[in-house]
Amino acid sequence: MTIPFATISLLGLLVLVAAPGCSDPPRHPREKLQTTPSPQVEATYTIALFATMSPTTMVRNWQPICDHLAATAKLGLTLRIFKRYRDIYDQVLSSDIHLVVGGTLLYLAMHDKAGFYPLVRRTFADQDTNRSILVVRKDSEVKTLLDLQGRTIAFTDRTSTSGYLYPALLFARAGITNLETYFSHMVFTGNHESTLLAVLNREVEAAGLSNRVFARFPERNKKLRIIASSLEIPMGPIGCSRSVPPAHAERLRQALLHLGTDGRMRYHLQALGIVGFAEPDEATYEAVRRDLDLLLSLGLQLEDFL
Numbered sequence: 001m002t003i004p005f006a007t008i009s010l011l012g013l014l015v016l017v018a019a020p021g022c023s024d025p026p027r028h029p030r031e032k033l034q035t036t037p038s039p040q041v042e043a044t045y046t047i048a049l050f051a052t053m054s055p056t057t058m059v060r061n062w063q064p065i066c067d068h069l070a071a072t073a074k075l076g077l078t079l080r081i082f083k084r085y086r087d088i089y090d091q092v093l094s095s096d097i098h099l100v101v102g103g104t105l106l107y108l109a110m111h112d113k114a115g116f117y118p119l120v121r122r123t124f125a126d127q128d129t130n131r132s133i134l135v136v137r138k139d140s141e142v143k144t145l146l147d148l149q150g151r152t153i154a155f156t157d158r159t160s161t162s163g164y165l166y167p168a169l170l171f172a173r174a175g176i177t178n179l180e181t182y183f184s185h186m187v188f189t190g191n192h193e194s195t196l197l198a199v200l201n202r203e204v205e206a207a208g209l210s211n212r213v214f215a216r217f218p219e220r221n222k223k224l225r226i227i228a229s230s231l232e233i234p235m236g237p238i239g240c241s242r243s244v245p246p247a248h249a250e251r252l253r254q255a256l257l258h259l260g261t262d263g264r265m266r267y268h269l270q271a272l273g274i275v276g277f278a279e280p281d282e283a284t285y286e287a288v289r290r291d292l293d294l295l296l297s298l299g300l301q302l303e304d305f306l
Helices: 055-073 085-094 104-114 161-173 192-200 211-215 246-257 263-271 282-297
Strands: 044-050 076-082 099-101 117-123 132-137 152-155 185-188 206-210 224-229 238-240 276-278
Touching (some): 044 085, 055 076, 055 246, 055 263, 076 085, 085 104, 104 238, 104 282, 117 246, 117 282, 132 161, 132 192, 132 211, 152 192, 161 192, 161 206, 161 282, 192 206, 192 211, 192 224, 206 211, 211 224, 238 246, 246 276
Parallel strands (some): 152 185, 152 206
Antiparallel strands (some): 099 238, 117 238, 117 276, 132 206
């Protein structure tokens, strides 16, 4: 299920990105923004985003980006923001989702089940990968993964690459393949920040999440300790459905590739932690596929990650 207010036309949300110091009255959660389609738009496509931040923050920054893309490529875009990767996956299979911004595991699932391909990849200020980490509170007696037997743990989402797949891989390499029975309780919080807060607030004793999210809160994380870390994981691309005509996909791709050079867009990209976009290399994602295959060979099911 999508976040109730997450379906928003990308052609008329300028009211949400007003000048600093201005704000609009709150809208009803289910209210759609009314827009007049531009006569220059040849077609409109839907882009699905995973809510790594609050939906308001994501709309505030993705909206002007999508308006710019629409003007450049002369193609309309409609935002849909989701709380869970699984909801995006289900919608891709059952409705008209044309572009998806998400993790590598989600991309691989959409590639295999719906024929999606990488349109562009996101680039970042430091590096274009992240790591999965397992953390506990500094005052915890837990020192290793083996100390977590019978305890509680929080993950992000079953379809999250760094928030579940790679934590599961860390446990598997330690000889622990049945997480459902290994822990007394497992929680899926829906996003990395909530996973972090769950262990900080002592709701669980450990948490698996992305090191990128962990690094955003240095003061808060002084109370935490990393007990395990994965190797580098490639960030998921912007996946594109083959239902988008090749000529339209190429126009979107070119607009995205040049987005990071536009001074007006840099503010919004930086707010999302993105520097720009670059050409993808599909072989990059095969390493994640091999790791997934390893877990499946140990008796886990693909459904465990969806």
